[in-house]
Amino acid sequence: xxxxxxxxxxxxxxxxxxxxxxxxxxxxxxxxxxxxxxxxxxxxxxxxxxxxxxxxxxxxxxxxxxxxxxxxxxxxxxxxxxxxxxxxxxxxxxxxxxxxxxxxxxxxxxxxxxxxxxxxxxxxxxxxxxxxxxxxxxxxxxxxxxxxxxxxxxxxxxxxxxxxxxxxxxxxxxxxxxxxxxxxxxxxxxxxxxxxxxxxxxxxxxxxxxxxxxxxxxxxxxxxxxxxxxxxxxxxxxxxxxxxxxxxxxxxxxxxxxxxxxxxxxxxxxxxxxxxxxxxxxxxxxxxxxxxxxxxxxxxxxxxxxxxxxxxxxxxxxxxxxxxxxxxxxxxxxxxxxxxxxxxxxxxxxxxxxxxxxxxxxxxxxxxxxxxxxxxxxxxxxxxxxxxxxxxxxxxxx
Amino acid sequence: xxxxxxxxxxxxxxxxxxxxxxxxxxxxxxxxxxxxxxxxxxxxxxxxxxxxxxxxxxxxxxxxxxxxxxxxxxxxxxxxxxxxxxxxxxxxxxxxxxxxxxxxxxxxxxxxxxxxxxxxxxxxxxxxxxxxxxxxxxxxxxxxxxxxxxxxxxxxxxxxxxxxxxxxxxxxxxxxxxxxxxxxxxxxxxxxxxxxxxxxxxxxxxxxxxxxxxxxxxxxxxxxxxxxxxxxxxxxxxxxxxxxxxxxxxxxxxxxxxxxxxxxxxxx
Numbered sequence: 001x002x003x004x005x006x007x008x009x010x011x012x013x014x015x016x017x018x019x020x021x022x023x024x025x026x027x028x029x030x031x032x033x034x035x036x037x038x039x040x041x042x043x044x045x046x047x048x049x050x051x052x053x054x055x056x057x058x059x060x061x062x063x064x065x066x067x068x069x070x071x072x073x074x075x076x077x078x079x080x081x082x083x084x085x086x087x088x089x090x091x092x093x094x095x096x097x098x099x100x101x102x103x104x105x106x107x108x109x110x111x112x113x114x115x116x117x118x119x120x121x122x123x124x125x126x127x128x129x130x131x132x133x134x135x136x137x138x139x140x141x142x143x144x145x146x147x148x149x150x151x152x153x154x155x156x157x158x159x160x161x162x163x164x165x166x167x168x169x170x171x172x173x174x175x176x177x178x179x180x181x182x183x184x185x186x187x188x189x190x191x192x193x194x195x196x197x198x199x200x201x202x203x204x205x206x207x208x209x210x211x212x213x214x215x216x217x218x219x220x221x222x223x224x225x226x227x228x229x230x231x232x233x234x235x236x237x238x239x240x241x242x243x244x245x246x247x248x249x250x251x252x253x254x255x256x257x258x259x260x261x262x263x264x265x266x267x268x269x270x271x272x273x274x275x276x277x278x279x280x281x282x283x284x285x286x287x288x289x290x291x292x293x294x295x296x297x298x299x300x301x302x303x304x305x306x307x308x309x310x311x312x313x314x315x316x317x318x319x320x321x322x323x324x325x326x327x328x329x330x331x332x333x334x335x336x337x338x339x340x341x342x343x344x345x346x347x348x349x350x351x352x353x354x355x356x357x358x359x360x361x362x363x364x365x366x367x368x369x370x371x372x373x374x375x376x377x378x379x380x381x382x383x384x385x386x387x388x389x390x391x392x393x394x395x396x397x398x
Numbered sequence: 399x400x401x402x403x404x405x406x407x408x409x410x411x412x413x414x415x416x417x418x419x420x421x422x423x424x425x426x427x428x429x430x431x432x433x434x435x436x437x438x439x440x441x442x443x444x445x446x447x448x449x450x451x452x453x454x455x456x457x458x459x460x461x462x463x464x465x466x467x468x469x470x471x472x473x474x475x476x477x478x479x480x481x482x483x484x485x486x487x488x489x490x491x492x493x494x495x496x497x498x499x500x501x502x503x504x505x506x507x508x509x510x511x512x513x514x515x516x517x518x519x520x521x522x523x524x525x526x527x528x529x530x531x532x533x534x535x536x537x538x539x540x541x542x543x544x545x546x547x548x549x550x551x552x553x554x555x556x557x558x559x560x561x562x563x564x565x566x567x568x569x570x571x572x573x574x575x576x577x578x579x580x581x582x583x584x585x586x587x588x589x590x591x592x593x594x595x596x597x598x599x600x601x602x603x604x605x606x607x608x609x610x611x612x613x614x615x616x617x618x619x620x621x622x623x624x625x626x627x628x629x630x631x632x633x634x635x636x637x638x639x640x641x642x643x644x645x646x647x648x649x650x651x652x653x654x655x656x657x658x659x660x661x662x663x664x665x666x
Contacts, residue, residue, distance in 0.1 A: 257574075
């Protein structure tokens with residue numbers, strides 16, 4: 001007697017689940033090839049590199065859309081670099097929305113800030129450094145987030161119970177310093193290490209032509225300091241050190257006709273030196289240039305950082321100039337090209353071109369090129385001076 | 399005396415001839431404005447709406463591409479309307495959301511949400527003449543009609559597809575508009591826009607927009623008309639865009655909190 005009852009119940013549960021909670025599936029997969037234009041600076045590094053990546057996505061909502069669940073894992077398989085072969089949960093998040101507040105619980109992604117060439121204020125998510133050299137890919141961050149909003153703006157509080165370490169290319173990969181960075185030997189200021197509970201606050205609002213954001217972060221720095229382990233003379237390596245920091249951030253944007261004026265500034269305490277860093281600039285877009293339907297946007301940003309020697313603080317006194325060219329065609333063709341010049345060292349610069357377009361409704365191609373130059377041995381780009389590369393990606397959306 | 403009389407009447411004739419256009423202008427401007435106000439008045443009180451829209455892009459050689467989107471719109475009584483557009487296709491832009499606040503006199507405010515990087519970006523709203531999602535519709539064609547946006551002139555009465563229409567000219571008051579003028583066909587019975595001719599900054603004919611398959615909707619006892627099909631043809635490039643509205647519903651319990659940056663971040 002129990003058996004049929006169970007079957008009926010199971011059927012009912014399945015029926016109610018499928019009728020009320022429809023699961024949307026989607027995502028993308030990509031095929032990528034990299035070609036390095038110069039011989040490697042360090043032995044064992046490859047000239048070419050190929051990989052595939054997949055990022056599926058499952059989404060369901062219930063309660064009239066007030067509750068939703070999103071699951072977005074990610075995996076990459078690289079034929080050269082074991083460290084670049086990795087997987088991550090980009091998002092696994094329950095979102096509950098009420099009239100004047102919302103909560104997000106799980107693993108999520110948060111972006112803060114306004115500028116294009118640097119994302120100083122953006123601190124919640126760890127950078128996935130093996131993905132792209134531009135640092136725009138992020139690892140999923142476990143969080144409990146509460147956000148409330150009204151006419152007075154939006155206020156968010158975050159409790160971040162687990163720390164994600166930055167990923168680094170392995171010895172068999174390019175875009176790395178001469179010594180291997182050994183993530184497993186990471187050191188922490190806090191005894192709790194990755195289990196230190198961080199927290200963050202943010203207020204954000206629009207005032208007519210202005211967008212203003214104020215933020216505060218207290219916890220483990222996302223940007224480690226790199227040190228060489230001296231005791232291992234035969235097999236030296238670099239280890240990341242994660243200090244406890246406080247960071248105050250301000251980001252602003254002003255719309256002024258066709259101009260967007262942007263600013264981000266931070267003050268951070270707790271690492272080997274307390275410092276200020278800022279980036280300010282503009283973007284101006286001209287629509288319908290030269291009688292076409294193309295848009296041409298000009299970007300310029302000045303980067304300032306008080307730190308003298310930090311592997312990740314490349315913008316100490318640098319100027320970025322760029323062009324964003326949108327074809328406005330059916331294929332959605334776009335090209336972004338930029339140049340970042342160090343104003344102290346004329347030989348230190350990097351340049352990039354990121355172009356993409358649609359082939360069909362499901363396929364898209366991307367061609368990215370990154371060039372680095374430096375003759376200053378203490379500079380980050382010095383390690384990558386021979387890592388100029390061309391990257392071709394075919395992306396399929398399902 | 400006879401001579402003086404003749405001069406007098408001749409002078410009168412000249413004076414009248416000179417005064418006529420000015421006199422007619424003022425009158426036709428008033429009449430044009432009256433029609434525009436009536437058009438707006440007949441479209442007040444619909445509160446809010448949700449719709450699914452298919453956009454069909456065609457280039458001069460007949461190549462076609464379709465885009466799916468959902469549009470939520472909130473009527474603002476003392477201001478331009480608010481709209482949230484979420485794209486479902488093509489797949490690579492799926493989840494991209496676009497929020498716009500139209501204003502009558504000030505520049506519009508616009509934000510775009512890019513789901514891949516979770517980033518809300520403000521858009522410089524002076525770029526209103528740019529194409530909306532690669533279509534022949536410009537951003538300014540997608541924003542709500544507000545009387546103060548134009549200066550009007552009544553041109554003539556006419557018939558359009560068997561219906562009596564007013565033909566009026568409207569000149570954008572915003573110097574950043576991509577148009578020098580628009581000629582608008584409005585039917586006399588319901589004050590629905592049936593056709594618009596757009597002229598570029600040089601004064602050349604640029605685009606023609608036709609609204610078809612009007613259907614009526616009842617909201618709190620008032621009738622509102624919405625076209626099920628909008629067809630925009632670009633005379634200079636031979637490209638065209640068709641918007642097909644599906645599942646249009648009014649009074650969907652939307653309020654201003656559904657049209658802020660938080661709503662943009664959770665739109666999907």
